[in-house]
Amino acid sequence: MIAFISQFSLALATVLALFGAWAGFRAVKGVYTHAPAVPLLIAVQRNVLLVFGLVCVSFLGLIYSFVVSDFSVRNVAENSNLALPVFYKIAASWGSHEGSFLLWVLMFAAWTQAVAWARFEVSACFKVRVLATLQLVLVGFLMYLLLASNPFEYLAPTPLDGRDLNPLLQDIIMIIHPPMLYMGYVGFAVTFAFAVAGLLEGRFDMTWARWSRPWTNVAWAFLTVGIALGSWWAYRELGWGGWWFWDPVENASLMPWLAGTALIHSLAVSEKRGTLRSWTLLLALTTFALSLLGTFLVRSGVLTSVHAFATDPERGVFILALLFLVVGSSYVLYAMKTGEVGQGGDFKATGRESLLLSNNVLMSAALVTVMLGTLYPLVVEVIGARKMSVGQPYFEALFAPILLPAVLLMALGPDSRWRETSLAQYIKPGAVALGVALLVLLGAALINGHFSLLWAAGVVCAVFMAVATLAHAATATRKAGSSVPQSGLLYRMRRLSLSYWGMVLAHLGVAVFVVGVSWVKTFETETDAVLKPGETTEIGPWRVTFIGVDSVQRQNYVAALGVFELTRGDGTLIHLLEPEKRRYQSSEQTMTEAAIHTDLFSDVYISLGDAVQSSTSAGSWGVRLYYKPLINLIWWGGALMALGGLLTVFDRRYRPKKNGQSA
Amino acid sequence: MIKKRLRLYLPILVLLFLGVFLLRGLWLDPKKLPSALIGKSVPAAVLPVLSFQGSEAEAMQVADVRLLQRIDELNGQPWVLNVFASWCQACLIEHPHFLELAKQKKIRLVGLAYKDDLANTRRWLNQYGNPYDLILIDQNGQYGIELGVYGVPETFLMNSKNTIIHKQVGPVPTDYFQSMALPAIEASR
Numbered sequence: 001m002i003a004f005i006s007q008f009s010l011a012l013a014t015v016l017a018l019f020g021a022w023a024g025f026r027a028v029k030g031v032y033t034h035a036p037a038v039p040l041l042i043a044v045q046r047n048v049l050l051v052f053g054l055v056c057v058s059f060l061g062l063i064y065s066f067v068v069s070d071f072s073v074r075n076v077a078e079n080s081n082l083a084l085p086v087f088y089k090i091a092a093s094w095g096s097h098e099g100s101f102l103l104w105v106l107m108f109a110a111w112t113q114a115v116a117w118a119r120f121e122v123s124a125c126f127k128v129r130v131l132a133t134l135q136l137v138l139v140g141f142l143m144y145l146l147l148a149s150n151p152f153e154y155l156a157p158t159p160l161d162g163r164d165l166n167p168l169l170q171d172i173i174m175i176i177h178p179p180m181l182y183m184g185y186v187g188f189a190v191t192f193a194f195a196v197a198g199l200l201e202g203r204f205d206m207t208w209a210r211w212s213r214p215w216t217n218v219a220w221a222f223l224t225v226g227i228a229l230g231s232w233w234a235y236r237e238l239g240w241g242g243w244w245f246w247d248p249v250e251n252a253s254l255m256p257w258l259a260g261t262a263l264i265h266s267l268a269v270s271e272k273r274g275t276l277r278s279w280t281l282l283l284a285l286t287t288f289a290l291s292l293l294g295t296f297l298v299r300s301g302v303l304t305s306v307h308a309f310a311t312d313p314e315r316g317v318f319i320l321a322l323l324f325l326v327v328g329s330s331y332v333l334y335a336m337k338t339g340e341v342g343q344g345g346d347f348k349a350t351g352r353e354s355l356l357l358s359n360n361v362l363m364s365a366a367l368v369t370v371m372l373g374t375l376y377p378l379v380v381e382v383i384g385a386r387k388m389s390v391g392q393p394y395f396e397a398l399f400a401p402i403l404l405p406a407v408l409l410m411a412l413g414p415d416s417r418w419r420e421t422s423l424a425q426y427i428k429p430g431a432v433a434l435g436v437a438l439l440v441l442l443g444a445a446l447i448n449g450h451f452s453l454l455w456a457a458g459v460v461c462a463v464f465m466a467v468a469t470l471a472h473a474a475t476a477t478r479k480a481g482s483s484v485p486q487s488g489l490l491y492r493m494r495r496l497s498l499s500y501w502g503m504v505l506a507h508l509g510v511a512v513f514v515v516g517v518s519w520v521k522t523f524e525t526e527t528d529a530v531l532k533p534g535e536t537t538e539i540g541p542w543r544v545t546f547i548g549v550d551s552v553q554r555q556n557y558v559a560a561l562g563v564f565e566l567t568r569g570d571g572t573l574i575h576l577l578e579p580e581k582r583r584y585q586s587s588e589q590t591m592t593e594a595a596i597h598t599d600l601f602s603d604v605y606i607s608l609g610d611a612v613q614s615s616t617s618a619g620s621w622g623v624r625l626y627y628k629p630l631i632n633l634i635w636w637g638g639a640l641m642a643l644g645g646l647l648t649v650f651d652r653r654y655r656p657k658k659n660g661q662s663a
Numbered sequence: 664m665i666k667k668r669l670r671l672y673l674p675i676l677v678l679l680f681l682g683v684f685l686l687r688g689l690w691l692d693p694k695k696l697p698s699a700l701i702g703k704s705v706p707a708a709v710l711p712v713l714s715f716q717g718s719e720a721e722a723m724q725v726a727d728v729r730l731l732q733r734i735d736e737l738n739g740q741p742w743v744l745n746v747f748a749s750w751c752q753a754c755l756i757e758h759p760h761f762l763e764l765a766k767q768k769k770i771r772l773v774g775l776a777y778k779d780d781l782a783n784t785r786r787w788l789n790q791y792g793n794p795y796d797l798i799l800i801d802q803n804g805q806y807g808i809e810l811g812v813y814g815v816p817e818t819f820l821m822n823s824k825n826t827i828i829h830k831q832v833g834p835v836p837t838d839y840f841q842s843m844a845l846p847a848i849e850a851s852r
Binding site for chain 2: 077078159163282285286289296316317320323324327328331332334335338339375378379381382
């Protein structure tokens with residue numbers, strides 16, 4: 001009954017969204033003024049709310065079906081189980097293909113609703129066009145849910161018990177990871193809709209760019225969190241100690257991120273200087289296109305990957321057709337209309353525009369690199385050559401040389417001026433920061449004792465950029481209060497905009513990330529050992545003593561629980577580590593649950609292998625140990641970037657102006 | 664000027680180009696891994712045979728299974744090995760095709776009860792019908808490892824000399840025997 005209501009809500013939402021899009025586009029056809037559109041806008045906004053409400057009902061219905069274990073719903077029977085803890089039952093709602101698409105649609109409806117609610121100073125007509133575009137795209141995905149991927153499909157005969165949620169997904173991070181990622185993917189739809197509306201109106205003024213910036217930043221921040229969580233999850237859960245595998249699906253989420261990063265920066269140029277308009281529009285369309293491509297790659301099974309879930313050509317064709325319709329029509333619109341939009345003014349090679357443009361060039365290069373590496377195996381296979389895969393060495397060889405120059409340029413960014421900057425302006429702060437960076441490198445190399453090129457380049461670039469950014473922030477803060485004598489630090493900091501602080505934080509995040517990556521890549525160590533109870537081995541600065549293995553019974557799995565004692569070189573006990581080897585009862589899958597001890601930002605990582613079966617070494621277990629210095633900086637860096645992105649949204653200039661006050 | 668306008672159509676061209684490959688890619692089966700076993704003999708093993716005699720309690724004890732079958736002695740005519748389990752939902756999808764095939768009696772059907780509780784296996788076969796001429800038991804999944812099974816169901820096709828000539832991962836399609844198995848047998852003769 002609940003499942004039926006949910007499905008009906010989806011159908012109703014589809015019809016309403018279609019109607020809203022049609023009515024919206026029709027009513028504003030050829031109209032570009034403000035006044036007559038206001039009642040229309042209100043009507044469209046209400047329709048958006050209605051659609052959002054219906055999708056919510058449907059999603060809640062799905063969660064309910066999972067919580068009460070209604071196995072007459074195929075989706076529930078295949079992804080849940082009576083023994084599954086309630087917490088994971090809820091999470092299983094978006095663990096399956098169908099459920100995750102419903103989540104996608106829910107996020108989309110929520111973002112549309114947020115746009116409807118938000119106040120920004122664009123004409124009512126423009127807003128109607130934005131909302132209608134969003135509704136139209138939503139219709140496509142609702143149709144997909146209803147026709148090809150129904151999350152409420154009826155299953156007869158009803159099984160007594162379900163299968164199980166994939167044990168890999170039974171993890172707290174995995175519960176938050178997909179929603180975050182989808183918030184990012186779907187958030188770029190808003191920028192996309194702004195671009196389409198701008199193209200439809202055939203004008204692209206600075207207000208356009210100005211009001212799509214906060215949406216882009218939030219979407220980007222969510223995507224950053226999503227990717228970072230995914231990486232953290234892979235690190236903790238897969239038991240291989242790696243944090244990024246250049247897996248096609250990871251790449252699929254990295255592509256919109258890179259495009260989004262470029263978009264954020266080119267939007268800044270377009271807003272402030274009115275140039276690069278056509279390029280910015282193309283990026284806005286492409287970023288969402290890549291989000292859709294990401295969804296397609298993950299969900300169609302077209303690429304072989306650890307993530308490959310459902311593989312059903314029929315569904316794949318549907319998503320691909322949607323992708324074509326949405327992206328293709330927007331590209332055609334772009335080709336036809338962007339001539340009217342124009343390029344905007346010129347700028348000099350040393351100005352801030354050039355720096356931001358170089359960011360765009362480097363990000364695009366990185367994007368093309370990832371795309372080639374991800375799709376090349378597919379192309380080769382389609383042509384009929386053979387199965388192949390492009391691995392880590394390709395990406396690593398190409399990525400660092402592209403990204404490190406970007407980090408260097410970021411150091412100069414804050415000191416640059418629009419239009420033209422004299423080179424002298426870069427030299428003084430740059431020289432100081434470079435000096436500091438070299439000193440840090442020297443110090444770190446002396447302490448660590450060994451050295452690698454990647455590490456040295458990474459550390460120098462990151463420290464250089466961080467110091468330059470902080471120095472700029474310090475100078476700017478000092479100047480900001482100079483008109484008010486005796487002003488406090490906090491007052492001065494608040495005089496600078498939140499957009500500025502957001503930029504500072506995000507850039508520092510990049511520096512932190514780069515330091516983490518270069519450290520781990522150079523100094524991580526890894527040992528495989530076979531240990532008898534009581535035996536000790538060493539890893540990094542730690543001594544690890546194997547105490548023994550226990551067997552434990554939990555709600556939906558049994559586990560071999562290893563106990564390890566972690567001591568520093570001098571013998572002081574620090575911590576007990578308890579890695580597990582789980583066997584999930586309903587699906588008979590085994591999972592390795594690594595134990596990790598974090599000390600400052602460095603990790604000791606133990607994963608339990610198998611018991612050794614021989615008479616001479618009874619009680620011995622194979623153990624894999626890793627020492628990962630500063631690895632946590634990678635995720636802290638991601639967190640800083642996301643925080644920076646979020647901060648910009650609260651900037652004064654995006655707050656609604658009070659009545660009567662002029663801009 | 665015309666050149667400049669044409670350049671604007673570049674994104675859509677790139678999209679079309681990529682689209683062709685993505686579309687074609689959909690019909691490539693990522694599960695169609697080139698099985699190392701194709702063209703080789705079926706791995707030799709002695710496996711217990713599931714018996715329908717006696718009570719369910721008796722069937723549950725593997726030690727009590729008196730009947731054993733050497734897999735490499737199943738030659739003489741082409742045969743099919745279907746890896747199945749009572750806990751496997753996807754097995755229900757292909758099960759009718761096997762029942763249909765059993766009626767036609769064109770080929771020998773061998774089931775491999777994979778990591779299953781034997782009482783459940785029997786109950787499952789009683790409920791949905793038993794298409795198999797012979798059911799072998801692989802309770803700890805040992806033989807599955809030798810076959811390279813990584814998901815249930817999987818179906819292997821052997822010719823009369825016990826050489827594996829085809830492997831299907833996942834449920835067999837409706838026309839598996841007409842379009843894939845029989846031609847493969849013809850070709851291998």
